[in-house]
Amino acid sequence: MISPDLSDPLTGPFWQGAQAGELRVSWCAACDRAVWYPRARCDVCDGRLHWQTLSGAASLVAWSEVSGPLNPDFDTPYLTGLVSPREAPYIRLVTRLVDCCAADLRCDMAVTVRFRALQPRRGAAFIAPVFTPA
């Protein structure tokens, strides 16, 4: 199933955040750093983790325009890629690039979050944090 499970205790808060218009990542207060992907405890200090809301400013690491019949879950073409949030440049978020075309994109360009419904070919649409050139 492609649509995320909002009730999953480990990963659901990311998707609940998107519904609330917030970009959230798993964070260790003691280490003051993002822990991504989320885990039960911090992998460095074994401390408790919480969900931290970020500004939504990020840098585009790289992307691909998917045109061929590779992914049965989504209509093509679409732009997908990796961004690094400004507050945690050492992690990467998998995302979509929206409101732009491939020719508008450059690695390391500033991007900013948007919240959009993604519609898989099967199953319910869901709100996801996606990015667009800033």
Add this chain to the structure above:
Amino acid sequence: MATQSLRALARRARVPDWGESLMLEDVRGEVAITGIGETPVSGPSGRDPRTMALEAVAAAIADAGLRPEDIGGLMVSAGIRDQLRPEDFHTHFNTSQPLWFSTAGGAMIWAATCTHSAALAMRAGKARHIVNVFAVDWASRRAAGSGTPGDWHASEDMKARFELPFGWYPQPVYFATFARRYMHEFGLDSTQLAALPLTFRRHANRHPDAVMHNRELTLASYLARPPLADPLRVEDCCLISDGAAAWVMSPAEQAVDMPHPTVLVEGVGHGRVQGAPYISQQPVITATPQTFAAPWAFAMADTDVTEIDVIAVYDCFSSTALMQIEDMGFCRKGEGGHFIQNDRLFYQRPRRLGGIPCNTHGGLLSHSYLLGISHVVELVKQLRGTAVNQVEDTRIAAYAGFTADEGSTLILRRGER
């Protein structure tokens, strides 16, 4: 020769800090590959993996001049369905000897590391002659709509939670993303990248067993193809195939009395990146875990890239092969796009002429997608002097294995006899 301690190997095999080399004991010169066997490779064949595996195993045992009852060990892949089991071996060959069994074999990274596991098993007296085999029927399965290579990746939990919902899937999409980053950092363009699929296709065109034997590819036709996942075209992505291959490993001191020139296991390396198994979080996406495997294998073999005559690189994608050629040390990081021009990887440009022949059977892009086991079989043929696209005077060969977050290196040397 004197065995090197783990500490000595670690001192020689310096690696960057975003991954690690696994501490493999020195097994240099202990094991030989004494028999090889292959089935035909093809698109959908309707053949099941165990039937194909048995055919390859029987051929490998016969090639080694052995009988099935001489085999004391069986190594297969853990992660791929329908691999051979000891009971299949005994039923098929009507044998009953004890079979040491390991799922640390097969293809991908294990096509290299299984030689190390086999060496340790031989040292411990668990077996003398050990078969490694890998079989796959993904072409048939895809045609039947019943599973593809992507399913294996989709089963990883965080990929399912945070990557699949965005469509960053399946494998061509992530390696296209990494290739885009590489192009940005190092100025690689599609015309340069084309050297890999074009060279491997020329090897396949001369190799009657290759799936793409009859399909020629020109630079113009490559560039005219629409991207599948930009910047990768379909020719940059591995085939999907049916087929099997196998080899027999024997104690080196027995190999000298066996039918073929001795092919010795000289060095083995196994590397892993931080962030595993999620390559979206790999600290450096313009390099591969080969960075952490090759130095250990070269240290164990007491050799370096200047002595390697022929290589076989896991080319699930052209860009992944390019990065691994760099990460083995054949050129500096970022110079690969330039390095591979002018037929540098073609079998008729040997080291003497500045080349480094690569994937002389056609690779995963143009021979078949047997996930690397055919790459090692091809290197054995090159060292025996019996390859279709034979490189001149091959003494030392290297295989680069890959499974996204892990890499491996195998150094093979032709024995003197």
